[in-house]
Amino acid sequence: MATHDFNFLLATDSYKVTHYKQYPPNVSKVYSYFECRRRKDAQFHEVVFFGLQYLLKKYLAGRVITEEKIQEAKLFFQMHFRQKVFDEDGWRRVLEKYDGRLPIRIKAVPEGKIIPRGNVLFTVENTDPDFFWLTNYVETMLVQMWYPITVATISREFKKILAKHLKSTSGGLEGLDFKLHDFGYRGVSSQESAALGGAAHLVNFCSTDTVAGLLMAQRYYSCPMAGFSIPAAEHSTIISWGRSREKDAYESLLDQFPTGPLAVVSDSYDIFKACKHIWGDKLKERVMERSEDSTLVIRPDSGDPAETLLEVIKILEECFGCSLNSMGYKVLPSYLRIIQGDGIDLKSIEEILVKLSDEGWSAENVFFGCGSALLQKLNRDTLNCAFKCSYVESNGKGMDVYKQPVTDPSKGSKRGRLSLRKNSEGFIETVERGAGKPEEDMLVTVFENGSILQDYTLEEIRKHARLSEEDISPPLHNNDERNGLGIHHKHIMNGVH
Structure with a gap:
């Protein structure tokens, strides 16, 4: 103990x-x-x-x-x-x-x-x-x-936002538990903060790179593996090839990880050219060979989050096409998705999802990563926590x-x-x-x-901590009243614990 x-x-x-x-x-x-x-x-x-x-x-x-x-x-x-x-x-x-x-x-x-x-x-x-x-x-x-x-509370607020938009643009909550990835390990004040904050996020989601949080969940909350990740590039593994070999860097990743999801940061030089000329042209056939279980997840990592993501998804639509889901929203081919991990907080994620839906895109197309806003940009006054004496005996x-x-x-x-x-x-x-x-x-x-x-x-x-039906009611647009759509508790969790 x-x-x-x-x-x-x-x-x-x-x-x-x-x-x-x-x-x-x-x-x-x-x-x-x-x-x-x-x-x-x-x-x-x-x-x-x-x-x-x-x-x-x-x-x-x-x-x-x-x-x-x-x-x-x-x-x-x-x-x-x-x-x-x-x-x-x-x-x-x-x-x-x-x-x-x-x-x-x-x-x-x-x-x-x-x-x-x-x-x-x-x-x-x-x-x-x-x-x-x-x-x-x-x-x-x-x-x-x-x-x-505080971390568990903020993480759940993210989940509410994601659930509302996923429900209203796709008709369901499939994949909700993996929509917000914990990027915060390097941005916290200590190993114990990473463990506590990382585990608190795992109350709501099953997606993380913060190993300390996984170990805490394992050692103190009897969960053998509370969260999951996928192979992912960082800028060093891309720029080490040199600017003239950016395409080779991406192709090598496709070779090294032919099956299973793969995330590739693609903004080392020009995210728009990378999406249009490399992913959408020179490597297009290689990308299209991948399956729904081996999705390529393209990661922008700079610029205005909403504007950049919208431009990227439009380029990918031009190159790879899209389909309409049952709710009438556009979805990229199942082998292709986007993760936005830069500049994400409760305000920006709402703005991004609203702009996507306004442009006709389903929330199915995107994943998000969050670091400081999830684990570090908070303090005891965020929730006004206090400990007070209320009774004595003499x-x-x-x-x-x-x-x-x-x-x-x-x-x-x-x-x-x-x-x-x-x-x-x-x-x-x-x-x-x-x-x-x-x-x-x-x-x-x-x-x-x-x-x-x-x-x-x-x-x-x-x-x-499951969300309630009210939590999952569709987002309000133009002051419209909630339309009463919801989903029962039991459908929220994927059962991956």
Whole structure:
């Protein structure tokens, strides 16, 4: 479970080391919760809960306190604060009484669940009155949940957009799980970010080049292979042939990978000439020899994404022709597709798909890759993630507590013990002040006194995160009302886990 060389005592904001001295006398319980605050101007109105199981398994489960780690922390904080503030006796009691396991309880939403902003996502409380200070000591680490939650949420927003356009221009959702490829490995801040973010994307899609995310899904979410890729060129493998041998570079790729899909970046010099004169002329017969299972995927990688892609698809239509699908939209031959991986974010992908459909093209023709906008251009404020204390017990009496800043009402916090339920109208809501009914509570105890009590698989999580019929309603054009078309949940996932 928790890594042996990791010192849990040092994994917190340093000022928290002093908090055991700051609570009122005779406090025996501190109860806190995590939420993505609701804001009127929010871009996202619901979130995908994901990533807690990794943090618990990696850092909190098992024997995380040892005498050696206590001594290391004691010395570190003595140097850091230049005075004795570290609670050596308190941590040693954890070691002696619980063999170094953490006496806390965490209840959480099942991973993959879609929860409206402003609701409790997990709660933390101490299980032993002697260790009331431990609840918020773990805040620093647990608030890092903002990252996988945010990536999983943004990835799902991409999926909503793709599903709407794919449904409206093709009549179905075939291939949806492979429409957005994770290009983000090199663009994140660390290997762990790549793992967490890459795995969060895999809650929604099965297409990735981020190996770290695949390994996390394998090791922490029991999924042997969560995502897939295809052979693909990069600029170095094209320009190393020299400009005069661009055609030879492409032809060699066709020779090296005669079967199976193949992606070739084609903008090293002139994407339009490459499509018209090389792919569409000199290598035309070689391209046409390929089958639907051995699709050539041409990749533009510069210029205005929408304009470049539209020009490329028109050139390919001139060279290879197209057909009309059941919805009346144009589709390139099955052996030929395009992937746009440059400049893709939620805004640009919508613009591209709208322009394609306006020009009569089905979303079947294109795949997308996304890097920074998926895994890095986000922060804790993207979803306004916060961890706050809402209940304490002193002298055997409970008290609901909260914050209510006069300067910012949006930062007001919840009160008392919390539960999460679906109300009589089917909407998810948080019940405050301990008024919830246990049998209605959606929060599940996932961690208690050092042990993991729930172990979700990625397959279960993907089922929780499936799109709804409303999510897949066709895109709105010219302020038209939704036409009510949708598709049942079970058709969304391809079953590849």
